[in-house]
Amino acid sequence: MIGFIGGTGPEGRGLALRFAMAGRDVFIGSRNQERGQSIAQELGQIVPSIASRIHGGDNKQACEKGDMVLITTPFEGQKDTLEALTNELKGKIVVNVIAPLIFEKGKGAMAMDVPEGSAAEQAQTILKDSIIVGAFQNASAEELLDPDKSADCDVIVCSDDNEAKQTVMELVETIKGMRAVNGGKLFNSKVVESITALIININRIYKAHASIKITGIETH
C-alpha cells in the first residue's frame, strides 16, 4: 500500500490515481478522515475498474497502512503534520513531493527560502528515523488526473539513501510515460523543487501544463 499524507490536493490525487492504474493499492490521507474517504471515492469514479484499489481516511492511517508514504500537503502544513507522525513513519521510505512556493504580485511563482535548504531536507530533519526521497515535484497534476493522457515527463529522484532512491525510481517507471532520473543526493531537491516555480510561470505564458525532461543521458 502507498500512503499519502495530505493526498486530497491535485498532486496527491493525480499520483494516487496513476499508482492505482499501475496496479498498486493507495491510501489517501487527510487531516479529516471523512474527506480522505470521499476523495478516494471520487478518484475511483474516474477509472471505475481500479476503484477497489483506492482507499481513504486520515493521515495517521495513511502512514500506518503505507509501506511507502508520499507527502503531498502544502508546504505550510508540513512541519506540524510530520511532527505528529514521526512514530508512524519510523523506518519507512517517505517521498517528499512538496515544492515550497511564494507568489509575488507582478512577478509570479518563486521558490521559497527554506532554512533546511528544501522541503525534502526539512522533512529529513523532522523524521530522523525515516528515509526521505525527493520526487514528483515537477509532474503536472492536471495531466496525471486525466487517465487518457500519458504523463510524458522525467521525474528527478534525490536521496542520501541509494537503496530507497532505487525503490522510488522503480515506482516512478510504473507510471506510463514517466522516466526516473537519478538526481543525486537529497540536497539536489532544492533545485528540483524550485523548477516547479519556473514551470508554473511557463504554464502561464504558454497556457500549458509543462514539465521537464533531461536530455543527453541514457537511463536504461
Next chain:
Amino acid sequence: MIGFIGGTGPEGRGLALRFAMAGRDVFIGSRNQERGQSIAQELGQIVPSIASRIHGGDNKQACEKGDMVLITTPFEGQKDTLEALTNELKGKIVVNVIAPLIFEKGKGAMAMDVPEGSAAEQAQTILKDSIIVGAFQNASAEELLDPDKSADCDVIVCSDDNEAKQTVMELVETIKGMRAVNGGKLFNSKVVESITALIININRIYKAHASIKITGIETH
C-alpha cells in the same frame, strides 16, 4: 557582431562557434587581448570554413564591436568586469550566461546564493542602462564545441524586456537543435541558473553531457 565578455572559457567558445556556424560574426573578448585573439584563432581551426567570422581581442573591444554582448566570465569575475564596461554596454542587449556555483566536498555542485537573486539580476543592477537577458546557462559546452553534434536542448530565456527577449529567442534558434522557451521575467533566471548545478551532478552520475527540455508546451 556578437561580442563575448570572458569568451575564452568552454561556454563562451562553444556558443561563439555555434553562432559563427549559423552565419554570425563573433568576437571573443578576454581580460588579455592576446589570449582573446589566440582562442579565436583556435576556434576557427575547428571549422576552417567559418574561421573568418571568428574574431578576438579584449573585453572592451568585444563590448564596443558587439551589437549584442554575452557574459561568459566565471561569476566571481562578473562584478568587477561589468563595472568597468558600463559605458561600452550602454543601450545594448547583454545576455547573461553565468550560473553561480559552489562545489561542496562530499556533496557536489550547488547554486550559490546571490544577494541580487541571480547572476542575471546582479548584472542588471550594475548595468542600469543595458537590457539584460538570461539565457544559455544550461547548454552543455562540450556538446557545443563538437560541431558534428546537434545541440539538442531547450534554452530558457528570461528578461523584463519583451523585445530583447524575443531577439535572443530568435538568436537561440539559429543554433541547430536548440529551441527557445520563454521563461518569463528576469527573476526566473535564478531557477535556470540553479539547474546548471543539478545538471553537473547528473552528469557525474550518468557520465554524460546532460541538458534539459520543457515538455508539454507548443512554442511554434
